[in-house]
Amino acid sequence: MEGSLFLPDALSETAKEIDGLFYILTGIAVVIFLLVWMLLLIFLVRYRRKHPTKEGLRLYGNTRLEIIWTVIPALILVVLGIYSAQMVYALQKPPADAYEIQVTASKWKWEFTYPDGPNGGFTTLNDLRLPAGKPILFRITSKDVIHSFWVPELRIKMDAVPGRETRVWVKPLKEEGKFKVLCAEYCGTAHANMVSDALVMKEEHFGKWVASGGKEDPSGQPLDGKQLAQQFGCLACHAIDGRELAGPSWKGIYGTERELADGSKVKVDDEYLKESIVNPNAKVVKGYGPAMPAYPQLSDAQLQALVDYIKSLK
Amino acid sequence: MEAAHRSSFLREWILTVDHKKIGILYGITSLVFLFLGGLAALVIRTELFRPGQDVVTPDTFNQLFTMHGTIMIFGFVIPMLTGAFANYLVPIMIGARDMAFPRMNALSYWLFLLGGLVLLSSFFIGQMPDVGWTAYPPYSIESKGLGLDLWVTSVHILGLSSILGAINVIVTIFNLRAPGMTFSRLPLFVWSSLATAFIQLFGVPALGGAVTTLLLDKHAGTIFYNVAAGGDPMLYQHLFWFYSHPAVYVMILPAMGIVSEIIPVFARKPIFGYKAVAYSSLTIALLAFFVWAHHMFVAGMQLSAGIPFMVTSMIIAVPSAIKVFNWLATLYRGQIDFKTPMLFATLGFVGLFTIGGLSGLYLANVPVDLHLHDTYFVVAHFHYVLFGGSLMAILAGLYFWFPKAFGRMYNETLGKWTFALFFIGVNLTFFPMHFAGMLNMPRRYFDYSYDPSLAWLNQISTIGAYITGVAAVLLAANLVVSAVRGAKASANPWGALTLEWQTSSPPPHENFEEIPVVTSGPYEYGEPETPRKRFKYGQTVGGETISG
Ligand code: HEM
Ligand SMILES: [Cu+2]
Numbered sequence: 001m002e003g004s005l006f007l008p009d010a011l012s013e014t015a016k017e018i019d020g021l022f023y024i025l026t027g028i029a030v031v032i033f034l035l036v037w038m039l040l041l042i043f044l045v046r047y048r049r050k051h052p053t054k055e056g057l058r059l060y061g062n063t064r065l066e067i068i069w070t071v072i073p074a075l076i077l078v079v080l081g082i083y084s085a086q087m088v089y090a091l092q093k094p095p096a097d098a099y100e101i102q103v104t105a106s107k108w109k110w111e112f113t114y115p116d117g118p119n120g121g122f123t124t125l126n127d128l129r130l131p132a133g134k135p136i137l138f139r140i141t142s143k144d145v146i147h148s149f150w151v152p153e154l155r156i157k158m159d160a161v162p163g164r165e166t167r168v169w170v171k172p173l174k175e176e177g178k179f180k181v182l183c184a185e186y187c188g189t190a191h192a193n194m195v196s197d198a199l200v201m202k203e204e205h206f207g208k209w210v211a212s213g214g215k216e217d218p219s220g221q222p223l224d225g226k227q228l229a230q231q232f233g234c235l236a237c238h239a240i241d242g243r244e245l246a247g248p249s250w251k252g253i254y255g256t257e258r259e260l261a262d263g264s265k266v267k268v269d270d271e272y273l274k275e276s277i278v279n280p281n282a283k284v285v286k287g288y289g290p291a292m293p294a295y296p297q298l299s300d301a302q303l304q305a306l307v308d309y310i311k312s313l314k
Numbered sequence: 315m316e317a318a319h320r321s322s323f324l325r326e327w328i329l330t331v332d333h334k335k336i337g338i339l340y341g342i343t344s345l346v347f348l349f350l351g352g353l354a355a356l357v358i359r360t361e362l363f364r365p366g367q368d369v370v371t372p373d374t375f376n377q378l379f380t381m382h383g384t385i386m387i388f389g390f391v392i393p394m395l396t397g398a399f400a401n402y403l404v405p406i407m408i409g410a411r412d413m414a415f416p417r418m419n420a421l422s423y424w425l426f427l428l429g430g431l432v433l434l435s436s437f438f439i440g441q442m443p444d445v446g447w448t449a450y451p452p453y454s455i456e457s458k459g460l461g462l463d464l465w466v467t468s469v470h471i472l473g474l475s476s477i478l479g480a481i482n483v484i485v486t487i488f489n490l491r492a493p494g495m496t497f498s499r500l501p502l503f504v505w506s507s508l509a510t511a512f513i514q515l516f517g518v519p520a521l522g523g524a525v526t527t528l529l530l531d532k533h534a535g536t537i538f539y540n541v542a543a544g545g546d547p548m549l550y551q552h553l554f555w556f557y558s559h560p561a562v563y564v565m566i567l568p569a570m571g572i573v574s575e576i577i578p579v580f581a582r583k584p585i586f587g588y589k590a591v592a593y594s595s596l597t598i599a600l601l602a603f604f605v606w607a608h609h610m611f612v613a614g615m616q617l618s619a620g621i622p623f624m625v626t627s628m629i630i631a632v633p634s635a636i637k638v639f640n641w642l643a644t645l646y647r648g649q650i651d652f653k654t655p656m657l658f659a660t661l662g663f664v665g666l667f668t669i670g671g672l673s674g675l676y677l678a679n680v681p682v683d684l685h686l687h688d689t690y691f692v693v694a695h696f697h698y699v700l701f702g703g704s705l706m707a708i709l710a711g712l713y714f715w716f717p718k719a720f721g722r723m724y725n726e727t728l729g730k731w732t733f734a735l736f737f738i739g740v741n742l743t744f745f746p747m748h749f750a751g752m753l754n755m756p757r758r759y760f761d762y763s764y765d766p767s768l769a770w771l772n773q774i775s776t777i778g779a780y781i782t783g784v785a786a787v788l789l790a791a792n793l794v795v796s797a798v799r800g801a802k803a804s805a806n807p808w809g810a811l812t813l814e815w816q817t818s819s820p821p822p823h824e825n826f827e828e829i830p831v832v833t834s835g836p837y838e839y840g841e842p843e844t845p846r847k848r849f850k851y852g853q854t855v856g857g858e859t860i861s862g
Contacts, residue, residue, distance in 0.1 A: 025675060029673075092616060148687075157685065157688070162541045185688060192372070192762070
């Protein structure tokens with residue numbers, strides 16, 4: 001992501017408005033910063049002590065000056081407050097026709113549930129896709145601890161709180177390649193790996209994608225196991241170079257025999273690997289706790305791509 | 315011989331109820347915590363030098379930032395300002411012989427040490443808390459091991475210590491002022507300590523309640539935060555910030571007090587707008603209790619419910635701004651002497667605190683905070699106020715009152731070098747964090763491989779952190795060596811006018827041979843008279859005659 005040094009690309013109208021406010025604040029901040037630092041430096045240089053016993057000017061205060069520098073910042077802040085408050089109301093009121101996406105956070109993944117599709121709705125894992133030009137309402141919740149749904153390019157952030165539904169809405173402007181959803185509320189070991197892909201699609205592409213239940217990538221690319229492993233956060237716990245993280249390394253495990261927690265043995269083949277992804281606690285390798293989340297929502301094609309990737313790690 | 319020596323050490327330090335010795339104990343202990351917290355920070359910064367996982371596991375990383383935050387706030391800044399400085403200075407500055415309750419004062423210190431040790435014990439048993447210094451449930455309740463239990467126990471003990479300390483400061487200031495020491499003649503550090511003590515007294519119980527509920531939920535099966543049973547995790551956040559926002563002012567008001575003492579002395583000018591500075595402290599202390607939910611704009615309350623808190627947060631910036639303008643005006647047409655404390659107070663505190671105050675305006679703004687909340691921008695913000703602000707003032711104060719407390723001078727050249735390194739280090743470390751946060755880096759991440767282009771910003775930060783580490787070593791070397799071998803200090807090496815400088819260095823057991831009679835304010839500098847002539851603090855004080 002190149003972007004500027006200041007802010008990432010702004011992909012929605014709201015994001016642009018927030019940026020506008022950001023730059024107004026920056027203008028004010030820079031002026032005050034320069035004022036303070038210039039006075040500081042000028043005074044420090046200009047009034048250096050010339051003689052050890054010299055005394056400064058006997059000046060206790062100046063009521064007029066003090067009133068001025070109390071009232072001016074206060075006025076600036078009042079104006080700023082009124083202006084920002086209006087924006088807050090706009091931000092919290094979604095248009096009536098907004099397309100609703102359910103966001104479910106859990107340790108350490110994002111699930112997005114779309115209201116339509118082949119079987120009346122489907123869920124994707126760490127894969128958020130938005131139609132360009134349509135208002136979208138996110139209904140956010142969590143299955144375990146507090147997480148926070150942050151999309152820097154959309155300038156929105158909202159905590160995912162268990163037992164509650166929080167909401168935030170946006171209207172993405174145009175088709176835009178990959179960006180990220182990040183978790184902004186500390187949630188434990190793999191907090192930093194709770195990252196989802198996000199994408200704004202042309203409305204008709206989005207329609208096709210939804211109609212396929214999220215399984216079919218309209219671009220028709222073959223699935224890439226390595227990319228899926230990153231996208232689903234597998235690599236947070238599984239190294240591919242033999243190091244032991246929270247889970248066993250994948251390097252060279254295909255075809256070997258593993259000892260399970262209950263003492264029995266199992267051969268690492270396609271079937272075992274698929275089971276371990278869909279239902280990881282069925283067979284836990286000796287020495288590891290039942291830490292891995294289940295991934296029941298993966299398609300067969302995605303599962304096979306992951307298994308092929310693991311196979312390829314010699 | 316040996317035994318006699320040991321027993322006098324016991325009597326002099328362990329059993330002491332002298333506020334000056336207790337202050338020094340507080341100071342030394344907090345400095346040890348500063349170094350421990352600093353080590354944790356260096357490991358954190360080393361991990362973040364590159365994307366990916368390098369030197370520690372994710373779990374260790376999470377423990378380290380929890381320990382770092384907790385140690386710095388509860389083990390260093392708060393006890394240093396309200397324990398060390400307030401203890402040492404408040405009684406002497408108001409012309410008292412000691413605190414109102416000397417034995418309770420000693421108890422405060424020993425509770426502080428105990429609380430600190432309980433926290434550190436988690437390191438030795440290998441079960442450090444990993445809940446963040448905020449310990450939000452339900453995450454904190456689910457955490458394994460003894461980490462949370464030790465953390466809560468420690469916070470309780472430290473809180474008790476704070477409450478006792480606050481009572482002592484309040485009663486001392488109200489009851490033990492010397493004759494003639496009216497409220498309008500109180501040094502500004504005393505005003506700020508008074509405001510701070512009130513914050514502690516009213517705020518700490520909320521914190522105690524909040525952390526207790528965590529333990530109850532974890533061990534006693536209560537359901538404060540158990541969602542399945544109808545509990546609500548946001549209750550904790552309200553309780554926590556009801557204390558912890560005012561706590562950030564506990565960490566800055568005394569620092570502002572220190573700076574208000576130092577600038578007039580080295581500028582040889584009265585403080586500009588004494589009343590405004592004093593009342594700003596009280597205003598801030600009061601307003602501090604009405605801004606807490608600005609930490610929770612996106613926590614799940616309605617966005618518009620944030621508006622009143624946005625407004626109060628912006629209002630509280632005004633008294634802070636007033637103080638900055640007053641300090642600047644105090645420099646105007648002064649005769650400024652750049653001793654180490656003055657460097658830390660002006661370029662250090664005034665300059666850097668301003669940056670932290672300005673970034674606070676962004677965060678107080680609901681729409682902008684939607685983007686910036688819980689990112690590295692917030693980390694930059696609170697380090698500019700806490701490191702650029704509180705710590706710079708603490709360092710200014712350490713150098714300034716060192717000759718008083720130890721009767722010896724620190725090394726001036728080394729002091730200036732230390733300042734330069736701290737100044738460079740702090741800015742290199744924390745300025746780039748604004749940009750990392752504005753782009754896409756959340757706080758409390760041990761890895762940023764989702765965007766390796768964040769690396770260069772992080773690398774500058776890490777290098778800055780090492781420079782700060784070097785500066786800290788120079789600081790320690792200067793203080794330790796000078797305490798033993800420094801040149802002898804006179805009673806009043808800076809020609810200051812507050813009462814602590816009117817007695818010997820170090821002061822005698824009960825501070826003054828004779829309680830001084832105060833006849834004028836604390837900052838009566840300025841042409842044409844020399845300051846000493848304007849003072850009639852007492853007759854013979856500390857072996858030196860001060861002519862009236
Ligand atoms: C001009 C005055 C200030 C304003 C308007 C301000 C505003 C804010 C806001 C809105 C936040 C929450 C940011 C977020 O979580 O998104 C924050 C965080 C913080 N502020 Fe300030 N602040 C000011 C001064 C200070 C001072 C004087 C201190 C301490 C000496 C301080 C220390 C902190 C700390 C420690 C946090 C982070 C707490 C945490 O989340 O762990 N601030 N500030
Ligand atoms: Cu706050």
